[in-house]
Amino acid sequence: MMHFNNNSCFYRTPCSISSQPKKKVVSIPVHFVESERTRNNSAIKIQKVVRGFLVRNSMKRIKCIRVELEKIEDKVCVEETMELIMREGKERVKFSESIMNLVLKLDNVRVLDYYSGVRGYRKSVIQKAIALQELIDQIQMVGPTHHDQNQSTQVDPDVRDSYLVKCEGDVNAQDSYLVKCEGGVNAQDSYLVKCEDGVNAQDSYVVKCEDGVNARDSYLVKCEDDVSIRNSYLVKSEDNLYTRGSYLVKSEDDAYAYTKNREDLMDNGVGEESVGTSMVEEVEENCLVKEEVDQDCENKIGKEVNYENNKNKELLERMVEDNERMMNMMAQLFERNEMQTKLLSSLSQRVEQLERAYACDKLRKKKRRNVDAKHK
Structure with missing residues (x-):
């Protein structure tokens, strides 16, 4: 419903005012602390x-x-x-x-x-x-x-510091007393016996060979039947044989004839002295040759040992020289490192001094500015 007021020069419209409670405002104090770094x-x-x-x-x-x-x-x-x-x-x-x-x-x-x-x-x-x-x-x-x-x-796996001959074909056994035969018998400085059908050959050097044999200063025996030989020189071979300081027999008949004639001579007392002297001479020659071979082998072994010792000494000397050289080199490197570390430490100290001087100079300038501002 509208009301008219004659005193007012304009009309007013009534409005309804809502009554609401005011919000409470709480003030929170905030203190800002500046994080100043020194x-x-x-x-x-x-x-x-x-x-x-x-x-x-x-x-x-x-x-x-x-x-x-x-x-x-x-x-x-x-x-x-x-x-x-x-x-x-x-x-x-x-x-x-x-x-x-x-x-x-x-x-x-x-x-x-x-x-x-x-x-x-x-x-x-x-x-x-x-x-x-x-x-x-x-x-x-x-x-x-x-x-x-x-x-x-x-190079020489078979013959080293020994007297070794393997008899399978043509054999050359000069100044040697070790024989290795087909059966695998190996004896050094000893009497070696190998026969096919039971040979008894005591105090003799025996070699069994199939082909030509050249055996110097040795006793060769090959037997096929039961034979007993003691302190004798008997050779039987299928092919040509050459023996130095021994008797040569080519066949079984000749061997039988030779032994029969020798028995006759022994019965008659003829040739006994010649056979004995020949045996003594052969034994002496064999002993001399054996001594020479032993001396030669000892000399060779001594030379080899001396050569190896000299080589080892040279190697050790070279290793010692190289180690000394490396040690000197390392000592020089360590000295250079020490010099570098000293230089670096001195440089760092100098930089610190310069920083301090720069800071002091800055403070002086600041103080002067403040003093000048106060006087003005």
Whole structure:
């Protein structure tokens, strides 16, 4: 319902006002505290970041060098590479140069004084490089000796420090008293007997051969039936036989005739003295030859032993010289490292002094500005 007021110059519209409670406002006090960093804390944080970067960089470089060393070690441990190092000196020089290059790279790696772990890691890698160089030198020095020994074993495996003859075909047994026959009998400086059908040959050197035999200063016997021989010279062969200082018999009939004639002569007392003297002469000759052969063998063995001893001495001397050279090299490297560490420490001290001087200069300028502002 509208009300008209004559006093007012305009009409008003009535409105309903809602009664609502006012919201309560709570004031929370907030105090802002500025995090002010001091100059020392900032410098410490900067130094920490820089040193961490330097340490990580040096560790990466040392690790890369260690990986290269391990690759070289794997190559050297291969048999083909070892044989190449033994045969050719160029390969050894190549590996040595690569190792020395890696050692020089390690020497150029910057290591801070504060971190002993990085220095120890670098030292271990240097020791690994030195051990690898010594391994290459030992392969080059020891390799030819093993090669010579293998050749010597392949050349004469049957006759070494002994008197050995194997009788299967044509046999030449000069100044020897050891016979190896088909049956596998082996006797050194002894009486060797081998017969087909039971031969008793005491105090004699016996050889059974199928073909031609050339036996110097030896007694040869071949029997097919039961025969008893004592201190005699009896030879039976199928082919041509040549015996020095012995009697030659070519067939069974001749052997039988020879033994029969000899018995007749012995019965008549003729030729007994000649047979005895011939036996004595042959025994003396055999003894002399045996002594000469023994002396020759002893001389040969002595020469071989002396030669091996001289070789071993030369190898040891060369190894000692190489070790001394490597030790001198390592001493020089350590001296250079010490000089570098001293230079780095002096440089760091100088940088700290410059930082302090710069800070002092800045403070002076600030004080002067404040004083000038107050006077104005």
